[in-house]
Amino acid sequence: MTIKVELQTPILARNEETAEEIRYLCQENNIYLVNIMSSPGAGKTTLLEKALGYLSKELRTAVIEGDIATTRDADRISAHGVEAVQLNTHGACHLDARMVYQALQKLEWSQLDLILIENIGNLVCPAEFNLGEDLRVVLLSTTEGNDKIVKYPVMFRDAQMLVLNKVDLLPYTDFSKAEMEQDLAGLNPGMEIFYVSARLEQGVEEWADRLIKLVKRSAAEHENLGQS
């Protein structure tokens, strides 16, 4: 176990520096950055595909797609007319700030209000890496079971928003919403929760509306700061 601590300290310290650069760059350009994390197959890409229709009406949006391999997710996003940068980590189990910084270089900052980062499907490692984001969203799907919250506490403690996906499958699983809400109340009491079925496009508009509000509020705050 000591091995892990020895090695991760310098990596995480270096990551924090780059995350700060990203934060500065986004603030300067009035861009709101969202880091979306989940298990593999929880439905991140499908949620984004369905939400982009609502988001794009109000905000100039781009997506950074993190995957071990393939450009499948970026291709799915691009098909909706939204710019998507695919990062392939070739084995690395999370995105780090340096990878995101590289992806940001590919985007036209002055043309954007919102950048959504779809992290690697993994409930463990991505939670430890600050990407300079304004908002951390964790997606959980009902078919994974409600015990994931206590079993992966860092992920569910450090995110500000939970999206419970695949609510249409609730009747066919043993998922307990009551237990989930109780565990979250203990671990992360301020967390906002959204209930969606991305595949059936239920609840997606509400989630997108909330994102739009957060982006606009953040932009207004920056403007006020700039004037004062």
Added chain:
Amino acid sequence: MTIKVELQTPILARNEETAEEIRYLCQENNIYLVNIMSSPGAGKTTLLEKALGYLSKELRTAVIEGDIATTRDADRISAHGVEAVQLNTHGACHLDARMVYQALQKLEWSQLDLILIENIGNLVCPAEFNLGEDLRVVLLSTTEGNDKIVKYPVMFRDAQMLVLNKVDLLPYTDFSKAEMEQDLAGLNPGMEIFYVSARLEQGVEEWADRLIKLVKRSAAEHENLGQS
């Protein structure tokens, strides 16, 4: 990206040494070791709970449970009268050989034929760590989508057996068995595939029977080697 390579080389080399010790220890004691991996919530513990009834009739079985936090999974296994050792990694995203070696010290080797390791729920990191196992099983659930195979190629290439779980939910998902089989045929042509619903206990007996055969065949081979 270079960071990762620099650091993982010594870790993986050290891991290989310990994995070899585990392999030797299991061979000496005629124990068959299975490493079971999947995404969080794919159903590893439920599959084991349902399979143990069949396995325990023929084999003296123990389980090593890997989790970031909680003893929930070991408690679920113990409730079936099977010895379970819980490993809590406190943040580490995979089991390594050293952790498994420590867990093995807690078990009575002369009383066992089969040890099942339930790895951390993660499709990335566990694939890189040899645990000295005789068999690697990867569990995929239909609700995760069939694209996981091409998106997490190391995991699906290096396992000898795939268990597709939650087949009862196939009608409610976009999962394509045909695409899955085609992708596996390209990536890992010799892979054995089992179709199960652990929750509804469909196909579990067939999987358990196959494990029992593999364990008995391995034991017979060791015996022949010892005599020759």
